[in-house]
Every structure is written in structure tokens, then in C-alpha cells.
Amino acid sequence: MSGDPIESDEFIPMEKEELYNSLISLGLNSVNSSYSYRQEFQALVESFLSLPISEIRGKWKYLDQGLKSKIVDRHDDVIFARIQEISNE
Amino acid sequence: MNSSERKKLFELGVESVFRNGFDMYGRSGQVSYREPENYSKINYKNIIKTIVFDPNIICDIFDNIDSHHKYSFMNACLFEGVDLYSVSKLWSDRINEMVEFDNIHNGYRELIGRHSLMSIAALLKPDFNWSVYYRPLEDSIRASNYVNTAWNVPMDVYMKNDKDSYRKFLENSLFEAGPKLPHEVRSYLYSRFISAGYLSSKFARKMRSDGSESASQKALRELINYEDTYDNFDELVLNFSDSRYESVLTIMARKLPERLLPSIMGATQRFVNSQWALAKRFQEIEEKSCER
DSSP states (O other): OOOOOOOOSSSOOOOHHHHHHHHHHHHHHHHHSGGGOOHHHHHHHHHHHTSOHHHHGGGGGGSOHHHHHHHHHHTHHHHHHHHHHHHHO | OOHHHHHHHHHHHHHHHHHHSEEEOOSTTOOEEOOOOTTOOOOHHHHHHHHHHSGGGGTTTGGGSOHHHHHHHHHHHHHHTOOHHHHOHHHHHHHHHHHOOSSHHHHHHHHTSTTOHHHHHHHHSTTOOGGGGHHHHHHHHHHOSSOOGGGHHHHHHHHHHOHHHHHHHHHHHHHSSSSOOOHHHHHHHHHHHHHTTOOOHHHHHHHHTOSOHHHHHHHHHHHHHTGGGOTTHHHHHHGGGGOSOHHHHHHHHHHSOGGGGGGGHHHHTTOHHHHHHHHHHHHHHHHHHHHO
16 A cells, blocks of 8 residues: 655645644534534543643644633643743743 | 544544535536635645545545545545545545446446435546446436436536537437427536537527527527637527527627627517617627727
């Protein structure tokens, strides 16, 4: 099986990590939508929210507002502790 | 998050991008990407193109995604000129599987389905044998009471691969003696006949005299759209000036090139609306020339 990507000179392909982050984020946005509420989907969102906040960084810009507020809500201790640290520096 | 959860989210993301990443797409091979929006950081076009030019990115999850998204992906490959069949054995096996059927009837039924995976797979398979479907295609068009837009793919291939039989089929279906096809199907075949460049004065007169106003209108509109295809366009289009339909004359008054308008002045006198449309057109032309 050939794994070589096909070249195109018309556009610059996204970096693998960037593409992965955008697709995972789109998947999260999709399952977090009230239109696709299913138990197993909510488990996926829950699993994502339980990640350390540092792992969410690359995906942040692609996430919708609903997920962003859930992340802030879940990790508020870490976020405010860090803010406190910075202001003490 | 474990690896199966990541895989599931990736799969859902791929589905989301193929669901939301296109403005619209009609005939196979025609794709219009959704342009990036100011408020969003998601560039669907770039994501789709990255996947399309490196199909192995979604190789592992392709079988799990919805068939409509499979269609969108394969259609985008076709549009971008990506030879998916040659990417790997896995992709060629998938394409082969999509075009294999126990018999021609089942295959044809799948071929003319809406957003048919089979039709797109057949277009992506270099040596696909289209000719076995020409006869069922002809039969189904002749028996149909409505137009199926999925006919376009096999009809385009038919025209490209077997011009003589294609032309013969159109001529026989439209102009041979015998029961006439429904007007909607006639209109569709008129369009195909005209766009292929087959129109002559004899057939233009037959279209002008069609028992259906709608079919006659459709033929005229198509001829005007394909003006550049015909060296004798003026002669062909003026055959319609004797039409008994007011709407046909009105379209002529509105759409014909300026040079032909004097030729339909007499004909439009028969209908109030056509006369009015022609007068309005002359007025517009005069106003335009005054502006210059």
C-alpha cells in the first residue's frame, strides 16, 4: 500500500497535527450539539473535558462556544490558580 | 481519552467536514467548497483538500462513515483530479466493490440513484465498462414519466464514448413516429440534443411545433444558451419565430441577440405580451446607447 500523499501545487496542505486537531474539534462540536444528543456522545465530551487543560490547547480555536465554556467551567481552578501565579510574579 | 474515543471523534469530524464543507453540488464532478467565514477559524476548503490530496488520512475510517459523506469525498476527488483508484490497493478494492453487482438491473438501479456511490466509483474506475448500461438507460428514459437528474452521469459518458448510438437514441426518441415521450422527458432530451450540437433546421422546426409549450420553451432557451456551438445559430433560432406560443415569442424578444430583433418584429405582433417585451427591449437598447 502506497502511503505517499499526492502532490498538488495549488494549495498548501495542512500540517498533520493541525488537521488532526481540527477534525477532532469538529467531531466534538458535532457531538456537543443538542441535535445529536446521545449517551455515548456525551461520554466522549466528558472524556475530552477530563483531559489536562494543556492537551486542549491545539484544539481551542476550532471549538464552538458551548464547549469552550464547558472547558472553562471544568478547569476554572487550574485557570485561576495560574492567573494568580502570573499576577504574583 | 483512549484511542477508540479519539478515532470516533476523528470519524465524526470527517463526517462533519464533508457535511458542512460544500456550498452545493449537483452533477458529479462539480464541487463548490464553502468559503471560510470571518467569524470562524474553520477553513473547510483547506481541510477537505488536505484529505482529498492525501486520501490515506481517512483510509482507516472510510468504511464507517455515512454513504453520503463517502459520495462527497469521492466527488471531491473527481473534481480535484485525484486518481483515487491508483492511490493504493485498498482504495481500488473499495472502488471495485462499489461497482460490482450480481446483474445489470441491480447495477443500473444503483447507478441512477440519488448521490449514487456506484456512479461516482464508476467514474473513478479507469476501465469501467459503461456500455452494458446504455441499453437499460435508453429503456428507462423511454419508459419514464419524469426526469431523473442522475441520468446525466451515464448520458455524459454515453455521449463521450459512443457518439453515433447516442445521437441515434436521441433522434429516435424525439423525432421518430410513434407515441411521444412525456413533455418533461422531451424537454430534457431536447436540451441534451441541442447541447451536443446536433440541431438542424429540420429539428428546430419540430421543436418549434412541439405540442407542449414548456418543451418548446426549453428547446429555445437551450439553443440561446448554446449560441456559440452553432455557426448557423441565427437561422436555427429564427425557426422559432413562427411559434404558436406567446411565451416562446416573449423569450425571443427578451433574450435574442440585438441583431436578430428586427427579424421577429412581425411575429411578435400576434401577441400582446411579446409585443410589449420587444418594445421594452428596444427601449432598453436605446437607453443604453444614449448612456454611451
